[in-house]
Amino acid sequence: MKKARTTITDIARELNISPSTVSRALNNHPAISKKTRDAVIELAKTLNYQPNLLALNLLRKRTNTIGIIVPEITSSFFSSVINGIQDLLSPLGVNMMISQSNESMEEEKSILRSFASIRVDGFLISPSSETKNFDHLKILTDNNIPLVIFDRDCEGLEVDKVFVDEYSGAFQAVEYLVKTGCRRIAHIAGPLSLSTARHRLKAYKDALALHHVPVKEEYIVESSGFTPEHGIKPTQKLLALPSPPDAVFAINDGVAIGAMYVIKKAGLVIPDEISVVGFDDDPHSCYFSPSLSTVWQPTYELGMLSARILMKRINSNNDLSDIRVEELYPELIVRGSSK
Amino acid sequence: MKKARTTITDIARELNISPSTVSRALNNHPAISKKTRDAVIELAKTLNYQPNLLALNLLRKRTNTIGIIVPEITSSFFSSVINGIQDLLSPLGVNMMISQSNESMEEEKSILRSFASIRVDGFLISPSSETKNFDHLKILTDNNIPLVIFDRDCEGLEVDKVFVDEYSGAFQAVEYLVKTGCRRIAHIAGPLSLSTARHRLKAYKDALALHHVPVKEEYIVESSGFTPEHGIKPTQKLLALPSPPDAVFAINDGVAIGAMYVIKKAGLVIPDEISVVGFDDDPHSCYFSPSLSTVWQPTYELGMLSARILMKRINSNNDLSDIRVEELYPELIVRGSSK
DNA sequence: CTGTTAGCGCGTTCAC
């Protein structure tokens, strides 16, 4: 049989005092006698009293919990962002509910509904790659529920947003490849439904154009995901070209690792015959041989900043007069997989 | 200004009916006229009514939320376990609160307290490496709050537990190294405060003993963590030995990757001069050169099973008559880093 | 210093 958790009423009954007195004693209310306070606190400890936040939250209309929805938790990118979020929230006593949409808009909506019912104080969302319609997010703002979008954009939705300047990162990478003498630079793009993938593709084209390197469509292939497996086929396709590339700029490190694998299998030498550059600076990347050149993103800061903005929004009663769009800066890291 | 979320009272007032009627209409109570039901449902939709689960949970004494505490979320091991957990809970409509202890017992306790106050229905915990005293976990069982321990043991604590048979996995790995001709087999152990690390170390010694290979203390070094960085120094120490090892069995893939890095830098050829075997089957492992031999663990199943047991416990009113200790089986995967 | 009352939002009696 389940014995009920102890409540202030329990300890009030035991001590023959009123629940409010117990409440006051427990909350260090000034007007309370030392004796009763001590008695209450001691009994609370022996009975292992834990305040029921459900009741308190119902009263306060605030849960001190924020909801986080990410496409996936497994990637080093998002788990590092979550680290940043937790390190900001923890000292503030704010809890996180985390859920993954698995890149599905339906799951995203369902998680959203569930979190909203739980009355989280606000949302931190990086939309799924399927999410092209933002009605469900719009509902949040319509109901005055604070929301911060991070990493992936929802174009047209007017809320706080925190991004990494993908364009700059990709531009740095491609420009660097050009400057090291590469002329047949290929790009393995990510799913183009993602704003991040589109920005990187655009930067790729712009950087080539700026340096008068012709953009060839056959050098642009799209991967359907972010793991090494997703890099295999696109790379095979590139190597099979009549004039194969002398450099590959991949959407992320995962795909780049798959690309390196195929390239080495084909007997080509990296970086002598072909350079490879990734994106994200996955913690493993520097241990590959050759070590992977990449674009580092301030993931931890991204999490921290997003959480900080959300908390500010929550504490300011969600005054929407000053929507913030912040941009963080990535940095090219040159390692062994490029000249 | 924050406009309050709509409640059943709001829509009752609007329709000139009582809140109970609204409640019934929303919950498909049979005894309700179709007209009022339709009216209620429509107004609820336009007003974007979301039931307040705080109130409901307070009433039901159940939150449909479970608390998960892991040492870190960044590792492929734990994030894959979390995947398994979510895939079991999601279809059941159960939410997860996730938090990381960062291998600190103090953080673990504080998270625990916070989750308990939120009244999660149960806990899924993999204790921090610092956690040697289990009083805080004991309190949960004393208060009849369901708890399942997974991956890392809390010896002496009588609750449901789900493990991987580490001993078997490590034994397979070491025995295989012996059989492929290695005689100077080193082990980079993990923090020995961890049951998992101790089991693997014991299996290492037992496997050597069984095959009459002498166990030498200088071949056993302890790493303080699980990333490639943590593998660097221990490996340097091993290579500096008068008679360096011809095989390294590392506590996990992260450390093994660091070891491979040092070994290759030293000009040694893997696996001809020295074999390397890891543990965990990190998704990146097969893309290294040489690809890393490792011990695969059923992480996803570990998560699923732990969650399933917890849910059963919760739904059975936490009847503690039949504590379960389950063990899942790991599997050696031979790749290029060993003969 | 302490007790009483009320209400947060909801579902569930028990009436009518």
Add this chain to the structure above:
DNA sequence: GTGAACGCGCTAACAG
């Protein structure tokens, strides 16, 4: 078919 009253656990306002 529907409404009124009650209580989940807690704090704040109002009395004493």
